[in-house]
Amino acid sequence: MAFFRRRKRAGATGSDTSAADTTAANPPDAILASSPSNTSSIHSVDPSPASTSNTDSTTALAPVAPPRTAILKTYKLYLGGKFPRSESGRTYPVHSAQGELLAHAVRASRKDVREAVKAARSAQQSWAGRTAYNRGQILYRIAEMMESRREEFVRELRALGDVRANQAYSVDVAELAVREVETTIDRWIWYAGWCDKFNSVTGSSNPVAGSYFGFTIPEPTGVVGVVAPDEAPLLGLVSRLAPALVSGNTVVAIASHAHPLPAIIMAEALATSDVPAGVVNILSGLHDELIPPLAGHGDVGALDLTGCEPDLRAQAQTLAAETVTRVVYASAQEQNWLANTAQSPYIIESFCEYKTVWHPKGA
Template sequence: GWAARTAANRGQILYRVAELMEGRRAQFESELADGGATNPGRGVDASIDRWVWYAGWADKIAQVLGGSNPVAGPYFNFTVPEPTGVVGIVSPPDQPLLGLVSRLAPAIVSGNTAVVIASERSPLPAVSLAEVLATSDVPAGVVNVLTGVVAELVPWLAGHMDVNAIDVTGVPSELRVDAERAAAENVKRVVCGPDVDPFDEAAQSPYEVTALMEFKTVWHPIGP
């Protein structure tokens, strides 16, 4: 499975996603322009850069945030970050490509899988991104894109018992409370990205990766 791949391999694959997006630049620019984007080239550039940025973190998250813990007693104590599981993501409606990449890349780089609700107003960039993912060595089933009426899909996704976490960044404000309430049924983790311009560097952070990870601590006795 995806989570069983080495971190370095996941990083290589996500870098390949960026390369394939570069090769389909004209298509993405056209779809963003059709959706009303005033500077589609800038959005495509930023999306490609964001994939590259998160790909670089693939094999560094465990090094930076995991490690050996000093404890009293004859034990080794290690903390290791692990993926949460299945993550539900709602694409921000005003940035159907960059907004989606900014939430999807940190979710899957650690080994999570994702169910994505595409922008209702401009779904084509998400569909084209799904085609890129399918041809870039990302295993089938790692990213699953749904199109449709967001108000109908969000409650279903938030309440689904096989979804382990949901990113409500792109959920309309009038639906967010209902989504969080539905997520509470199986104690689903709820995360929300920073309220910043997705073109801003503050929109990318290693903490967006760890927000969708669990930290496992292992105690191991030291032999005589």
């Protein structure tokens, strides 16, 4: 018991029972390294006189945990519900604003774009075939999963540093990260709510002459390509991705080139949110390698070029025009990401096609 008391004095939290369980198996080094007084307490339970020095980590009987190497995350693509590397095997370094190396992200190739569109296409029909209510539930679930990973998202955004401290925001980087994550989660909730409502709001029953009803119904356009903006790598992406999903489109998203990591972490939340495989696919890499094949792909119905660099836009638009792909941008108002003006049922509408049905009404 003396051991437990001393341990608690050393700053450990939790009940005595759980502390006993942990320390018996593998004492956390935070406790052991905190003060020399710990050593004596350990000796009181360790009968071996050989391990009197806590600096001698080679002693077999010493209960000192060896220094542990932190396990770093491999940031990969999110493609067809899986997390593969690029078929090309390439990566590129991602740095914070201070120039510190954060990680190596996958540098996807045009073949990964092709595979992503294929995955999105094969998932589209069943996603659109679900009830709007069910899509809403799933989008809500994404918000729930992101909420439980809040800290991770905030940490990730803070690591990007103040390069993102857009002058439009009068908040510091740390606070901006918190607000961005919170707004992102709330945005999922907002669009989850729209799933079973936008149809009645944007569709119509038309006043027609004759013995017919005329209905106009919004339908998903199919596969939507979304290019995430650099200045809000998480919130900007979700603000354009979520409205595309609402009506039953599936998405191939290209993460921000400079800050791809938050998007890849979000993919981990998506993968545990009942989002069917292929409904959202996220690629990271160089925009000039990924946007042209996506824009020129015959099986893409609409393209959101909000995050596309200005010098690539004309090329992307030309390629999109060849295959009659609709091109969408966020307006300036919609790019005020933290504001409510960045969310609107009209954005849902911009990824829909309208179908008008004439129906005989009898006598």
